[in-house]
Structure formats: C-alpha cells, structure tokens
Amino acid sequence: MLHVRCSTRVCYVVQYFIMASPYFVQSRSVITRSGNQSSGGTPAASLRSKLTNRRRNADPVSPAAVKVEEEEARISEQRSSSAPLSTGGCPEILPTGRPHPKTESGTPTLLSHGRRRRQLKVEYDKDEGVMPVKAEHWDPPEWKKQLGYIREMRSSRDAPVDNMGAEKCYDTEAPAHVRRFQVLVSLMLSSQTRDQVTAAAMQKLRAHGCTVENVLATDDETLGKLIHPVGFWRNKVKYLKLTSAMLLKEFGGDIPDSVEGLVRLPGVGPKMAHLAMDIAWDQVSGIGVDTHVHRISNRLGWLKKPTKNPEETRKALEEWLPRELWSEINWLLVGFGQQVCLPVNPLCSVCLNQHSCPSAHKNSPTKRPKAGSPRSPSPTSSFKTKTEPDQESAVKYERTEKELRPTPVSPTTQRRRLKSKVNH
Template sequence: MLPVCCSTRVCYVVQDFVMASPYFMQSRSVITRSGSLNPGGTLSSKLTNRRMKTDPVSPASVKVEEEEAKISEQRSSSAPLSTGGCPEILPEGRAHPKTESDARTLSSHNRRRRQLKVEYEEDEGVTPMKTEHWEPPEWKRQLGYIREMRSSRDAPVDNMGAERCYDTEAPAHVRRFQVLVSLMLSSQTKDQVTAAAMLKLRAHGCTVENVLATDDETLGKLIYPVGFWRTKVKYLKLTSAMLQKEFGGDIPDSVEGLVRLPGVGPKMAHLAMDIAWDQVSGIGVDTHVHRISNRLGWLRRPTKNPEETRKALEEWLPRDLWSEINWLLVGFGQQVCLPVNPLCSVCLSQHSCPSAHKTSPTKRPNAGSPTASFKTKTEPEQESAVKYERSKKEPLPTPVSPTIQRRRLRSKVNH
C-alpha cells in the first residue's frame, strides 16, 4: 500500500442548519475553522436577547408564568370541559377527575357502583296472601238455639255456681275471697257438692283469717266430700297465707297474679276476674265448654285440653260473648249435651251439629210398635241390671257332679 500523507491544515466544511421554526429561519449558525461558535448563532442566546429587547419581565411574573405552565400541563393530561359545564364522558362511562382528590372520590364512587343491585320483578298475576278471619259456618244459628234451650236457667250452674256461693252481705274483699274459694272447690266436683261445702264454710267463717286459724282436719271435714279434698285443704291454706302476706287479705286483680296462687289455673283466674272483679280477661273453659266446642265444630282443628280450646275460641269469638259463653255451655252440657249419651234427639242444633246422633243411644220403641220385636241397643249398666233381675227371678241350676248323674241314671233304669 502507498503511504497516505495528510496535511496539518484541515479544511472545515461550512454547514448551514436550516430549521422550520421561525426562530431558526432567520439565523444561521456558522462554524469557523478554529471551531468557535458565532456568538449570535445559539438558540438560547437568540431567545434571551429577543426577550430582553422586546419585553423585559420581572421575576414575579416569571413565577406566575411557571405556575400557569404547570396548570396547563395538568389540564392537557385531562379531557377538556364541554360547553355545558359537564365533564366529558369516557367510553367506559367515567368522567375525567379534575384534581387528585376528585380522582380518589371518583374511584371510590366507581367501586361502590360496581356492586350489583338485585331487583325482583313483581308478578302481576300473583296477589299477596291475606290471612282471613276464620269462624264456624253455623255458629250463630247454634248459639241462638243454645240460648233458647237455656232460657229457663234451671241448670245446676244457674243456682249453685260460683256466682251463687258467696255471701252478698259480706265486705267486698271477703266476697271476692269466697268466689275464689268456690272456684277452687269446684274442680272435679259437681255444683251441688260445691254449694253444700261452701254453705258449711260460710257458717264456719270463710275468710282468710279463719281459714288460716282452722286446722287441717276441721277444714277437711267442712269441705268433704268435694273431689281431692285433702289436696284442696293444702291449697286453701297456702293460698290464704299468700293472700294475707302479699295482697292484704284480698285476691289479685290480674290473671297473672291469680295463676300464681296454689291450686288456681287459667280457667279459675278468668272466671274470678269476671265474677269477682267484673272484668273480662278471657274465656273460662272447663270440661263442658271444651267438650261442646269440639262437638259443635267451633274449633279450626280438634283440641286436646281446655287451655287449647280457650285459645282457639278467643281467636274468632267476639269479645262481648266471652263472659256469656261459659255459663251458656256449662248449663247446656249439664242438661242436654251430656258427657255420655248426649240427648241429641231433643237438641235444637241436631241438624247443624256435626256430632249429632253419633254418640246418642238408640231410642227404644214402644211396646206395641211393629219394631218392638227387634233387639234394641242397651247400655252396659242397663244390661247388667237386666241380668241381675233375671238372676233373682230365675235362679241358675246348681252344678251336679258326674258321679251323682250316673247314680241318677242307674236308679231310673232299675225302676
């Protein structure tokens, strides 16, 4: 290869830089051989010289311009406002936040709105369920018949019930105590026996103080022969002591207070409120009311005890009948709708009662009737009585041993 010789002096090529900006259209930067720049050719120097020549600005105005530049940069990153003052809606359905706090508020709002709201469509054809007031279909007619059959008021409860067993001339608190005592004695006892026991107690002195001062043996003789008289003697002593200690010798004036007394149940409490305090707090349901209500179909479904019957009756029976229904049904149960073999043939409700003629005895035909030859249905007590009468008229033959029978046969053969 041939050696290349370079001279120490280098020629520089002058280059012209032409820019599209107006600032650069008027000025051209020239590089000389020595490499120094033309003092008027740089961009910063051009801008500075032009500003200084045209409009000198103070440092405060420069600071304001810098703040405006920052604000313009922030606005450029966000969407411009519409003419109506409302933010422009992005394709996702969200608006551009103005500041950082607005962005946080908007993001939390968006998070809340992301939760799904479940709505149920209402069926136009389906109507809301309504609880209908239930009542027996024939109860008004049956109640009218029972009132007609009870119009004479000659049942035992009318003459010897709790309303008739207290001393009308005694002080008010003593009368109320006697009403409570007669109700306690009437449990599992006929009204005739209860009335007789109350007469003896009143003659002895039926007050809280006298009952506490009487020994158990004497008190038992006074109330005998009521049902469970020994247990009732104990209940009378405990109740009298409780009344003297907590109620000043009077009886409580509420059902809650009455049922706290020993030997007093809901039926006695409601009857005591009605008779002693003249306040209707509920229906007094005993065995008669419980039995007849089920027989007449006055309950939505059959009940097992008097307390269930009371609650079922109070659901539909008008309140103004609560006081009357007890003595009506009790007397009706004592005379017509008996516990065993009810007299359905004489009952006015026999055509509307669902239990009519199902437990009644078959009517016996007259002696001269054509059906007299048929065997009639008799009660167990009557059958036993018939057998007893036959045994008295026709004595049964005495049993004979086989040996005696053979001897009698031989004697007959020999003769």
C-alpha cells in the first residue's frame, strides 16, 4: 500500500509540474496539419510546430524562454511515445493532464500519434509509350548458305535413308492404322541400326504379318528371328510386345496421335515420336534428331553452345530454325551424314561447306580418295560417296576390295597353269 501511495503521489507531482508549465498556461487551441482549429488535448507531436509558430510572432521572445519550452516539449514527446502501458498502479498522465483513455476491457488504447503507421504500397504508373524489350533472336552465321549447299549435295536422293527409311518400310496397300503401326515399328527397329538392316527386318515382318494382333500372337523366339540382326534385338522384341499390347488395349490397335502418347510406349523416345507424327500423322510436332543430326549440327556450329545428346540438340535447333524446315531437316542431315559428313574421317574435301564449316578438315583425310574407291565421288555426281555410317564398315569395304584385286603372277606360274589346263 505504501508503494502504491508513493507511486500515486509521484504521478500527481509530475502532473502538477506539467500543468504548471508556462506553455500549458497559454491557450490550448491548436492548428492541425489540415488547417482546422481544435481545442482540447494537444498531441505531443504538435508542440514543436507551435513553438515554431511562436518564434515567427512579432513579439520578441527571450532565448532562455524558448530554450526552456523546447526542452519541455522534447521531454513531453519522449514521455508520450516511450512510456509503457500499465495495467495497474497509477494511470499514465497525458500532457493535457487527462489520464490515458481505456477500452471497455480496461486496457489503455494508443493515441493516433502513437500508432504504427500503416505501410503504404508504392505503385508506379506503367509507361505505355515504352515497348517491352524483346530477347535478341540468335541464328548461326551463314546457316542459309550452308543449308543450300546441303540441299545441293543431297539433290540426287541416293542415300540409304532415301530408299530404306521409315517412310519406305510400310505396306502402302494396308489399312491406315496398319500403315501407321508399321511406321512406328520401323522407327523402333532403326535405333542403333543401319537403314539397310532395318529395311530387311521390316520386309520379313511384313511377310509374316506386321499388325498388332500378329505381333502379340508371335512367340518371342520367332519374333527375334524375324528382326535379327537389328541392334539390341532382344530388347526390341520385348518392346514390340509391350507396345502392341498397350496399343490394342488403350488405342484400339492404332498408334497415338500426340507426342505425349507416343513417348509413353515402351521403347519409343522423342526422336521416334516426332518422326512418327510427321510420317504417320502428317503433323510437324518437332525435329527428329538422331546421331547424324546431332553430330552435324554441332560440327556446323548451328547451336549456341555444344550439346551432349540429341534431345538437347533438338531443343536448341527448335529455338531458331524456322518451323517450316523442321520436317525437311531430318532427312537432309541424315543422308548428308551417311554420305559425306561421316562420324569418323568425314569427307570434307568433297563438301561444299568446307570453307564455312568450323570443323572442316579437322578429322578428315589429308588426301582426296582415289578414283574407284568406295569413298570416292562417282563420275556422274561429285557428291555421291560411300553410304556406310561408320569407319568399321569403311575398313570392311577396303579389305574386300583388296581381296578381289588380282595378285601379280610370275611368267613361270602362268606357264604351269596353262599346261595344267591343256592336260585336263
């Protein structure tokens, strides 16, 4: 009780000291920021403005009085802004001499000047006159000239892809859904396989009956013999069975008409899906990128940065290559890669792009192939070259050529052979 009384007396002393200040003896009318005159309690924030107004009055004021009033205003402002709210003891005394107002629950409320200012959201007016900056379109230098040269080198259309590609392996007399299924099967078999081997396997399958129902009814051993020796033929037997079962169950024996549906099939990747959409459904959904397109695009510098796999190459090409060229670019580059731009030792000496290709003559033979060799141009076309896609096949052809060459025979040996023929 003693402590409470002391606190109460201190509060009354403070109140009396504030009320006895010369500042509060003056009129309590205050001019607010809006210009309206109001009477009653003076917010602590308006004390400095009143002092400033008093300095501007015509009556001179002593510097000591002004200093005292500024100090009192500073103390009053600090007291009103930093004094903690109390739920017990003496009530907080405002500069006006009135106790702090309370809510119905008894908790003192904050004054308007003590409230935290609401943060305003700053919005800037959009400048309608400024157009948005568009990303700079990138395309390879001289790509149009290089593409024109590739078209010229591919004008004869005598590469394996031209005669034994997926668009040549289906039965033109079969129903539409069967033709589409055969296109998909040829694409599945062509992975890691030369076109000549794929075409032979498709010919045997078509003779057996290349339909969804016949593939499901054929046992794995027989199906493996039909597609052998395509690359990874054992895995492809499983994929053909699983894909045929899914097509019969979900699509009524036909193939899906979307890339999303095609890539769901076992053994079908993005390249096969885009090619199937182009060949089977006559819809261009993307660029079919295989090892040839992937290799040649990197060699010609048709990509912003080198890519590691065909899928990255497809996305990079589709960013800048016009859509009307997406269907053509696959067979152009595949045939070009089968004949000229070989995986190992490309024939840069017969390529029309050897002066603009950044990879020209880096891995190519130092000498032009001799006339009559499998890798030499034919007399009718300067761009008809060897059609094997890898160096192993090239070595095989060279060995065969050496074996077929006549070996030099001495005159003595020739006489012996003639005598033996006459005796017989």
